[in-house]
Amino acid sequence: xxxxxxxxxxxxxxxxxxxxxxxxxxxxxxxxxxxxxxxxxxxxxxxxxxxxxxxxxxxxxxxxxxxxxxxxxxxxxxxxxxxxxxxxxxxxxxxxxxxxxxxxxxxxxxx
Amino acid sequence: xxxxxxxxxxxxxxxxxxxxxxxxxxxxxxxxxxxxxxxxxxxxxxxxxxxxxxxxxxxxxxxxxxxxxxxxxxxxxxxxxxxxxxxxxxxxxxxxxxxxxxxxxxxxxxxxx
Numbered sequence: 761x762x763x764x765x766x767x768x769x770x771x772x773x774x775x776x777x778x779x780x781x782x783x784x785x786x787x788x789x790x791x792x793x794x795x796x797x798x799x800x801x802x803x804x805x806x807x808x809x810x811x812x813x814x815x816x817x818x819x820x821x822x823x824x825x826x827x828x829x830x831x832x833x834x835x836x837x838x839x840x841x842x843x844x845x846x847x848x849x850x851x852x853x854x855x856x857x858x859x860x861x862x863x864x865x866x867x868x869x870x871x
Numbered sequence: 872x873x874x875x876x877x878x879x880x881x882x883x884x885x886x887x888x889x890x891x892x893x894x895x896x897x898x899x900x901x902x903x904x905x906x907x908x909x910x911x912x913x914x915x916x917x918x919x920x921x922x923x924x925x926x927x928x929x930x931x932x933x934x935x936x937x938x939x940x941x942x943x944x945x946x947x948x949x950x951x952x953x954x955x956x957x958x959x960x961x962x963x964x965x966x967x968x969x970x971x972x973x974x975x976x977x978x979x980x981x982x983x984x
Contacts, residue, residue, distance in 0.1 A: 802975040803914070803963075803975050804975070805972040805973065848913070848914070858930070860916075861913055866911060
């Protein structure tokens with residue numbers, strides 16, 4: 761079945777440093793979605809990318825969808841304490857409407 | 872803010888008890904999902920529904936069952952809870968068109984003693 765892996769599993773950064781998480785799917789995705797889950801909370805949708813090579817920005821967050829539509833990345837510039845949480849990518853394969861969630865990257869910020 | 876609710880938020884029960892986790896949404900979404908998530912780990916889809924009287928098992932085998940008699944309601948039942956069922960259960964819903972974002976409820980944290 762479809763597998764979606766993320767690296768790194770954990771990332772500890774000093775406040776103000778940049779952060780990047782990478783997402784890789786075993787199959788081609790029709791789109792990629794990113795979610796953020798705060799400690800003790802539930803996943804919250806951040807963004808969806810659909811086109812090959814697409815790049816979208818949300819303030820300090822930059823999302824990219826690979827040309828082959830099998831990988832994606834999320835980059836946060838100048839992290840803040842509010843960025844703490846686990847970031848999940850998720851994607852449906854073609855012809856499959858179910859989302860497969862990635863393994864997640866847990867970000868902690870050192871003040 | 873998404874209007875999807877789960878009750879109870881926390882549940883501690885003994886082995887062998889029957890439990891039902893409630894999930895309701897007021898957005899009129901046809902698609903609903905149940906995920907199981909251990910602390911700090913990935914989400915595993917255990918059940919989903921694309922509409923009334925439609926239910927399917929997800930990617931992770933689960934001893935739980937679900938029903939979808941009304942669009943807004945998607946309860947999950949465990950006939951006989953065991954310690955291995957201890958986990959967080961998250962309910963989600965999405966709009967009927969393909970590949971839309973999922974809205975998650977706050978989750979039920981279940982502990983079986």
